[in-house]
Amino acid sequence: MLLLDYQNVLIESLLRDRLAPDASPSSVDQIVSDFDNVTFHISTPESKSKILVSITIKCWKELVTYGAQAILDREYGPYIVQPEQGYDFSVQVDLDTMASKPQEEKDELVRRVSLLKRNAMAAPFEQAFDEFASLQDQAKNYSSETAPQGVREGGEVRAIHYREEEAIYVKASHDRVTVIFSTVFKEETDRVYGKVFLQEFVDARKRGVQNAPQVLFRHDAPMELQGQPGLRGGRGENVGYVTFVLFPRHLTPQKRDETISHIQTFRDYFHYHIKASKAYIHSRMRRRTADFLQVLRRARPEEADAGKERKTASGRTFRAQA
């Protein structure tokens, strides 16, 4: 239901078409945007059968400090090429060498490449999840009083300034990972919708969706973010902080990839829904207006006609009966 894909649909469909058995190679040159200040360049600079996919991300430098390179090496190893001028990272798909590969391998490659943004932005989450695992291990040796500072307090806050005014903060502790989104509403209406929408999230657990992560919403920066530079908040500011608390059950090795994909799309999903809700309200308003217009139309003729002279086709006149 209005879920957003994790992958880039254009890259996915383009690669799938080109890798199809009966496809004929053709050149392509597209610069396209994706959410969160990501830009892709899909091109065939060398030959039609070598597709170069490059990505640039606003927060690339931060991602690198959180180990993005290692993750990308792991995911794209043999396909990585020298980053294209003006981009942060490039992979190249050679259609000729892929042609002889089994279909599953092609599908897997399409899936991987179309998840380029997701994988690059997974770095701080993966790091935090690993840190959680090690803190959890260490914590087993202590009671809550005897634990050393590092274990009790949890790890560093990893900040990802992925949009001009908005950031994601990830912090691992021995029993949870906290993910905080700072989110800015450009418009008052959106803020109101946003609040209603978030309240649903907050209430989800009360209504018995026990597996859902705990969600908190507030207007000033949560305690976890103390000491972070560039924080805004408080009354009168249009900033909100949405905190997700991920519990160990969300962080198991089986769940972790899905959790990362999911939480990454939160902001876009959130704004998409605000906009979809507005569309829904608009359709109700149109409906209402149409109803009112109909009432008005029905009301008008009686007044205008009352007592007016009318002519029949033959020219005789008569008075309308009031």
Place this chain on the structure above:
Amino acid sequence: MASQTPAVVMDNGTGYSKLGFAGNDSPSFVFPTAIATKGPAGGGGGTGSGRPAVANKPNFLSGGAGGHLSGKRGTEDLDFFIGDEALTAASGPGYGVHYPIRHGQIENWDHMERFWSNSIFKYLRVEPEDHHFLLTEPPLNPPENRENTAEIMFESFNCAGLYIAVQAVLALAASWTSSKVQDRSLTGTVIDSGEGVTHVIPVAEGYVIGSSIKSIPIAGRDITYFVQSLLRDRGEPDSSLRTAERIKEEFCYVCPDVVKEFSRFDREPEDRFKKYDVRQPGGRSVTVDVGYERFLAPEIFFNPEIYSSDFLTPLPNIVDTVIQTSPIDVRRGLYKNIVLSGGSTLYKDFGRRLQRDIRHLVDARIKDSEVRAGGQARSGGLDVQVITHKRQRHGPWFGGSLLGQTPEFKSYCHTKAEYEEIGPSIVRRFALLGGPGST
């Protein structure tokens, strides 16, 4: 932020929507302007592609989905698909397909709003607040439609800026890529033929000469129907609309002379007659013969009487009339730059035939007036040129991409702030993009 991101260019046509980013040479997505929602098809006037609709109140304000709003509390209005997915969903149970655009104009705003929201978030994957948008509209679009569009773009999506351009003007800009076009002028006659309707639009320095526009009720869909009827008459094993459309797009061309073409088919049948393999659902494969429809189908532009009984004027005559009814000082420019645009102008030799026929009409008229002047006045002749170019297929989109990437584009847009200050009427006027004085 919106100052660095590429503008989003959306050309929503009766049949297909072309979506992408300014600066690219082709749209990122081209899919049917269709939306599938829960419930039966039709309603809301959204039957742009000729599929019969369930009768509905002819009121543009009412949406097909708005049936029993008070009674519904669920999320069924979030349950929909657009584009190819819509057609797939509608082929199964539970969903009905709607076409929110008819004859180039948006008729169902509820559906269109949802179509856009899905286009933007699911396909283009952009936060509309970060981007400027360039949308297109058909010629003679009522200003109310523009306002409705602006309302949705600004109030639902908070888009950073909005520019709405007339498709024909964009098509002229698209022709600048052709080597035959020397000066980048926005004067010319645009023949835009898509799925639902064919327009002949004279444009002088970027302004549409509204009083001279002519529309022809023959376009892609009619040609598809015509091919289909020929396949049916011959009893071909597959005569679905889909097959007819594929055959039309792959095999049809315009011939110089129908009678000669018939005899050519008889003389060299191996060359002329083709075969088309269709894989039917269920895995069975059949072969359809392709014959005279190859040249007969597009011929209905030039000899409409073979298809229609109430519309009989050939396209070249329409073009000639359009130019003749335009102000005299621009006629020369209109003849010299006749630009093709849209999917249904792609037939091989379409431009060549059109140019020849228009030239004949013009020459005959000149001769006639010379005779009447008794040989006193001699005309220098008129240059008739039909421009066929590489970007013709998605002409309006490509023109939008071209203009949307210029440095001044964003300053030509109306912004959200201006919209809030002045209201929807602000979009009744846009400064001319790509006109004289701009790069």
